Amino acid sequence: MGPFGSQIRHKGIPDEPALLAAAAENPGGSVAEIDPTYLDDPNGYVPPEAIRGAWLVDSSGKLTGEYQENPRHGVPQDDFSRLTDPDHWLGWLGDDPATAVRKGIEESLRAQVADAVLEWVKILETPRFLTGGRRHPQDEQLMVVTRAALAAPFALSVRTTQYGRSILLGVFSWAAVNLSTPEVRKDRYWFDLGVGLEWAGEQLQQRIYEVDGPRS
Template identity: 60%
Template sequence: MKDFEAERERIRKSPPPELVAEAAANPGGSVAPIDSDYIGHPDGFIPGEAIQGIWLVDADGNLTGEFEENPNYGPPKDEFAKLTEPDHWLGWLGEDPAKAVRDAIANCLHQQAPNAVLEWAKIREDSRFFTGGRPSRDDENVMLVTRAGLAVSFALSVT
C-alpha cells in the first residue's frame, strides 16, 4: 500500500485547483481523492477501495486540512454479499455460490478473449432470484426444483 503522508502534507500546504473547486461545490461536506491505478475509466464504476480517504470541507466550502483515511484503501477485492446475504436457496449453485458466479463470469470473459483475467467482481445491487418447482409425486411435502435463475448487477475489472 502506498504511503500518502507526504502527498497529504503537500495538499494541506498547496491544494490542487481541482480539489479546491470540488470543496467549493460541497460546502459542509467532503471531497475524496481517488487512486486512478484502481479504476479502469474515470467515468466508470469506482470501487470503494480506490478512494484514499476524505478531505473535510467547512460550511464555506474550504478545505479544513483534516483528512480521514479509508481503512479499506488498496487493491479492489471481490464483493458478493448482495448475492449471499439474502435468505434465498442457492443450492443449485453448489457449496460456494459466490465462487460459482465468479467462475461463470470469468468463463464468459475467457470465451470472448482467451487471455482475459478477471481481477475482481462486485455485486452492486440486490440480486434477483427465480426458483420454480413442482410437488414430488412420492411426497407432496417435498418440492422438486424444476428451474432456477439469478440476475445480478455487477462491476468488474478484467485484463
C-alpha cells in the first residue's frame, strides 16, 4: 500500500533531474508530485489536496516507476476538525464554532488588506483553550463562565488584488470576556504570523485579561 492508500499503477520512470534527485534523498519512501495551481511557493506549506500523487522509491533511492494518485487531489478545503474534535466547551463561539473562527480570521485579514478573500483555512493542531469564571451564587459546585479564549495554529490561503495568492502560517487567537452578561461582552482577535502554538499559548494567559482594557 502506498502513501495515499489508493491503487498503485505503473507509469514508467520519467527523465526529470529534480525528481530523480529527490528520489535519491528518500530511499524506501516516496516523492510527491505537487500541483502548482493551488500554491504560491511549493517549498512552503502544501495542503494535502495540492498533491497530485506520489512516485514510489526503492531502497537504493531509485524510482520504481510506480505511481499512486492522491484521491484527495483538487481544490483545497477548510479543515476545522482539530478545533471541533476536542472535548472542550465551545459554547461561547455560538452554534457553529468553525464558522465563527473562520469569520474572525477573515476579519483579521481584511483589517490589513480590505479586499482580502480567504480561500481556505486549516487548523493544524489542537488549539489551546482557556476558560475562567466564578462560583454560582446558588450552587457552589457550579461555575459561571465569565471569560474564554483560544489560540489556533493555522495554514491558510488568501487572495488580494495587489498581492495575488499568499499561503500564510501562524496562530489565530480570540478572547472574550463578560460572557455571563452578553450585553457588555467584549471580544478581541490576535493574528500572529510565523509563530508557534507554545508562544501563542503563553501569550493567551495574559491576553485573556487584556480584553477588559480600553482597546477592546
